[in-house]
Amino acid sequence: MQPVQRVEGRAIPFGQKNVDTDVIISAKWLKTVSREGLGAGAFESIRAQEGNIFDDPEYAGASILIAGDNFGCGSSREHAAWALDDMGIKAVIAPSFSDIFSGNAFKNGLLAIALPQDAINRLMEVARTDPITIDMESMSVTTPFQDRFVFEMDPFRHQCLIEGLDEIDLTMAKADAIKRHEMNSDSAQPWLKPVAA
């Protein structure tokens, strides 16, 4: 994973609540064996509508998406995070995220930043005309108008993101502890091994 210290740029003031992952990327795009090229299918049902915000030239090249509560609910498809990344989005700011989506975003270095609704309202306003900056070191979102909103993040995820750590490598380093757990359960709970059917 590439380290992420800072995301700066225009933000799409989308604002919708309960955006499900079927809306972010519909099922027909899931028939792929690759992680690439899914940006073309992102928000397809919304982009089919004339005058939609995603095709507004004002927001061309935006790197941030601002949304409402419960972003990324529904299906566990990581294709949603891949599609956002492929369309150039490096961070989503919303009042809350579904648990699975925020995990998927993290694994792909896509920032899922939770801020209270009043901060979201202000950022939506700024986004219409000006860029927004997310700084991972100070864990803050700022605007050119002196707004500053501090966010929280799971410390483990924060460290992985700013240092670009590979989570599987980190876990592999705990191989002894994993082996110990397996030996304990083999003796205490031998029935845990599935019977070969």
Add this chain to the structure above:
Amino acid sequence: MTKAKTLYEKIWDAHVVDQRDDGTALIYIDRHLVHEVTSPQAFEGLRKAGRKVRRPDLTLAVPDHNLPTTARLDAEGNKIPIADPASAAQLEALEANAPAFGIKYIGASDINQGIVHVIGPEQGFTLPGTTMVCGDSHTAAHGALGALAFGIGTSEVEHVLATQTLQLSRSKSMEIRVEGLLCPGISPKDLILHIIGVIGTAGGTGHVIEYRGEVFEQMSIEGRLTISNMSIEAGARAGLIAPDDKTYAYLKGRPMAPKGADWDAAVAYWKTLPTDEGAIFDKSVTINAADVSPTVTWGTSPEDVVPVNGTVPAPESFADPSKQDAARKSLDYMGLESGQALRDVMVENIFIGSCTNSRIEDLRAAAAVLEGRKKADNVKWAIVVPGSGLVKAQAESEGLDRIFTDAGFEWREPGCSACLGMNPDKVPAGERCASTSNRNFVGRQGPGARTHLMSPAMAAAAAVTGRLTDVRELTR
């Protein structure tokens, strides 16, 4: 005295491999189900990094999402090729990846094939007190047997394949206590839709639910699977029901379940799992079972529920302005007017299936309504898709397939089918579907498709009358 613990806390504590100071923990995963859609990139990642699958014996692979539900073998027993090249490539990838990494694979024409969340319990792969994952959000279903089961993304699939663990933060716990018993003719699907309507699609976010109360104790394992399955629709990653004698009776003798002395030791352990008296939940919601009617959805979110004898709500009736806006969009998409009676809504398509409602009891409930009846003329397409080859065989041995086909339904091969519009089973744009699946999202059953979620008996009733119907009118 030891601290009183919830079922969730007991399972969590038994699976901590390594605890970090920041509160996250490395959690051991006992069971991993793999299907064709969310796994190819994970296997590719392993290959690129030169990694192996740590515990192929704890992993089980089966195709379900993409697989057409039409015949898989021709009269000579040869495989019928899959028309869509992208689907075919994804299915071939799983068929090749599973043996290459030493994972047991149930093939498309094997009688044990089926939807991951149907075959897990059916094979005895799902066990109480285990941690279980799959790259599919409806993995929550397995919580019905007292397993801590939850959906994961593809990077996590790769992490579990490589290490048999996940790095997780402990969730909060949420009790959903249902007081009293359901009225006659009310199914588990009506209850879970009602619960989602009460707590909302984000009501369980960050939480693991435990469903508690006499109604769940009396409910069959298959009914419990329907309840736990839709926990994710309430935002919760997992939804547990304490294992009990019904759980043990259901699992005993299943092919992959423990045998002999191992079985006895397992049951003794499982009996220690239920939540202790005095254990504290972070959040608690009480639902009155008597309030639950036959329930359908009217909008494009699973929280948009209403009793079938009710009317489409007015967007202005919601307090939250953003919900008002969402309701307006939903009504526009669904082609409904506020104040319209749900029972006047005509349907052209019927789908009985999905990991929520494709087990034998679901098919029996639908067949009981359809026996001796025919689908209405305005119903153009009606399909029944059993959850597994074993469910299909059982239904055929009971003659249920003939009841369905006599009523004008198509009797299909097992798979996810019209739940998610990624295989050939789709609902045409602008048409309605009375569906026993779990999501009524925009475009879920196909672009422009209008989904009304309901129980199998209610979907059967809608097939007979050609409109949304209170099944009790037909069974009285």
